[in-house]
Amino acid sequence: MKNSGRIFLMATLLMFCASAFAQNADAVVKQLVNKYGSIPNYKLNVTYVADNSDMGFTNTQEGVLVVEGKRYKLSFGPNETWLSDGTAEIVGTKEEDHSQIMYFCPGKNSEEIVPFGNLLSFFGTGHTAAMEGGMIKLTPYGNKPYTALFIEMDGEAIKMIKAIDELGTAHMYSISGFSTSIPSTQYTINRNEYAEKIDERNGCK
Template sequence: MKNVFLALLSLLFVLPAFTQTDRKARTILDEVSAKTKAYKTIRIEFTYKMENKAQNINDSFKGVLISKGEYYKLSFSGQEIFSNGKTVWTYLKDANEVQINNVSKEDDSFTPNNLLSSYNENFKARLLEENSKQQVIELIPVQKKNFNKVRVTIERARKIVSSITIFDKNGSTYTYTVNKFETDLPFTDSMFVFKTSEHPGVEEIDMR
């Protein structure tokens, strides 16, 4: 679930390239991507929901993401994930434990300025809906993936992603909804580094 969740967040920052796309959908996505990448910092309050009706699953939680270039801090469901572009710290509050890893170069790694560059290269995109408030675009993977499609809803006035839903092949849907979107706040680089001194007795598990 964590990898799917991080992939959802990635879509907010840099939208993918496409092999087959209707022209209007591509123009919209290019505008959103260019505007988002121009912000110095971003802070988002969000709701994440995972639903599978056949299995009677309906889970959700709220969280906060702050980003500055390749730096980010993600707080959700009793976890805090810090990254300074080189190191990732995953802090589990209940266990008072932090896992330390190098930033992954794998295709499913999450960095706000890198939308899974190889993973999301080949999509068909089409504009599903458009009105005065929002635009809805559907992304279909050309190559076989573990999901069928992604639906991206864009707030038309501000040209920001307001929600993303992944439709998994097992019948699950994973939805990320933006509740608050703030930009160009004064975040210092030190905010994206886990500080042991602020967590007395924390157990460090170095997995590098």
């Protein structure tokens, strides 16, 4: 009976701790969404790393993201641009032997792992939250491009967002240089600079 009592007590404590961690994670997520979701215009630096040790590849890119209301522009140097002009989402890529531009309805960009237009607050709904290893783990409801999200904090600011996809690839977005002072930005892209043009818009042109 004593052993049964100890087991019950331990199980109760574990359930209490899990509930407390979940409540703490929910509170932090709410604070982040309230903080960043209320800022319509901002600029930040993004270091993107895609890593899959099982497949033997790692890719790192340095970029700058500018968000202005419903418009955004993320530039990874001169050869890769992600943007929204408020009416469509566009991805332009240039390689040595090929160039391509793709058009999507707003919010329907199938090339995105995470939405760049609201990168710092998109996780506020549609996820369950818990603390794991000093990070916030978010598990999405329904079908998403990722199976889990992890948010690393630096004080009260987001330091890194990591998304794990179905193939086990970790997509890490390290954030620095956050500022509400944004440069003058043209949310346009010259389609004539791209050889292949793909239009995935249906009903939103």
